[in-house]
Amino acid sequence: MAPLLPRSWFDAKRLRYVWSFVRGGLVHVNLQILYDCNFRCRICDFWTPAFGSRPRMRLEDARVLSERLAELGPMIVSVGGGEPLLHEDLVGIVEALARHHFPVMICNGWHITAANARALFQAGIHEVSISVDYADAARHDAQRGMPGAFMKAMEALRILEASRIHPWQRVHMISVVMEDNLDDLEPLILRCRDLGITYLVSMYSPRRGRGTQRIPPADASARLLDLHRRYPEFVQLRGYLERFTEAFREGGVGPCHAGQHLFNVDCQGQASLCIDRMEEPVGNLLVDEPREVERRLLEAHRANACTSCWTSCRGSIETLTYGPNRLGSLWDYARMVRPHPLKRTRA
Numbered sequence: 001m002a003p004l005l006p007r008s009w010f011d012a013k014r015l016r017y018v019w020s021f022v023r024g025g026l027v028h029v030n031l032q033i034l035y036d037c038n039f040r041c042r043i044c045d046f047w048t049p050a051f052g053s054r055p056r057m058r059l060e061d062a063r064v065l066s067e068r069l070a071e072l073g074p075m076i077v078s079v080g081g082g083e084p085l086l087h088e089d090l091v092g093i094v095e096a097l098a099r100h101h102f103p104v105m106i107c108n109g110w111h112i113t114a115a116n117a118r119a120l121f122q123a124g125i126h127e128v129s130i131s132v133d134y135a136d137a138a139r140h141d142a143q144r145g146m147p148g149a150f151m152k153a154m155e156a157l158r159i160l161e162a163s164r165i166h167p168w169q170r171v172h173m174i175s176v177v178m179e180d181n182l183d184d185l186e187p188l189i190l191r192c193r194d195l196g197i198t199y200l201v202s203m204y205s206p207r208r209g210r211g212t213q214r215i216p217p218a219d220a221s222a223r224l225l226d227l228h229r230r231y232p233e234f235v236q237l238r239g240y241l242e243r244f245t246e247a248f249r250e251g252g253v254g255p256c257h258a259g260q261h262l263f264n265v266d267c268q269g270q271a272s273l274c275i276d277r278m279e280e281p282v283g284n285l286l287v288d289e290p291r292e293v294e295r296r297l298l299e300a301h302r303a304n305a306c307t308s309c310w311t312s313c314r315g316s317i318e319t320l321t322y323g324p325n326r327l328g329s330l331w332d333y334a335r336m337v338r339p340h341p342l343k344r345t346r347a
Contacts, residue, residue: 013101016073020075021320024321026261026297027261028261028313029076029264030078031057031097032057032081032264033056033084034056034081036081036086037081037086039149043204054266055267057093059096061269061286062097064286066099066100069285069290070100070101074100074102076104077101077102078105080107083107083108085112086111090120091116092123095124097124099124104125104126105129106130107128107129107131108130109156110146110153110156112159117159121163121169126169128170130156131174131175132174132188136184157171160197161197161343164340164342164343168340170197170337170340171198172235173191173192173198175200175201176202177203179215179217185224185227186231189233190231198233198234200336202311203247220244221244236332236336237315237320237333238329239328240315240316240329244310251307252309253315254307255307256274256301256307257321258274258277258304258314259273259274259299259304260297260298261314261317261321262313262314264277268284270284271283271284271285271296271297273297273304274313276309282296282300
């Protein structure tokens, strides 16, 4: 997530973002720029033929999209796919988004090099997170459907951390919490400590996988919070972690504020409530007026009774906005985005 507080009180983009957050408007968008992927993950279906054959987002459309989103206010734009590093214009897309917004990215790490890592940071990306679900290389590779995926991810994290050009840019490892990897989280956090990076988690959503329920033990929240207390590298919001067990036990957390604070845009500009509802667009930001899309999103939000997920894209925002321990979560948020000293050597 991008900084909630400005680096400088004269930073107009951040001040506008804070105002959007305070007034309860749209502050986060998940943006798929393509669906191609070199992995065959068990917890995602975007690589399947139903999605993989769809056209990639064009650079000129990304520029238009950035301008149109700016009419609604600066936002955290989570650039994803598919595997975003497969997009030939990724650096240009990040540069276009960074003009008005705070681009962040989650990827698998396979295609990270010193050259493209440096280019992404120069283009203005705020955060890059690499997905790693198991501390054991063989299990991670099997989950991701790609031999060597674990070692590539570790190398990508090292390269990214050595390639940052501003202290406010961050590198995270992120894990999807499932029924079989809670014991892996502590070793992964220790890996982050060795690499000098930070650690995040998200909850598994069966809508984007193979439809299987992968429910962790009932003590998931307690174990996550214990790790959070013991390891400063684990910077996820505690208010988000506190509701994991509730989400697993009750099949999600409600009410959902998708459409009010966050939404999804696919590679053709179609806007929907969330990444799990992308087949139900309310408009197209490349065609429709942004304020009209905003109005339709809010209308869809008011009619939405879904509570079936507790992924970090909505959980973090809702924790900060509505959580019972907002002060503690704001403190955690400050830890998550505070400037991180640059390494002296480069990748």
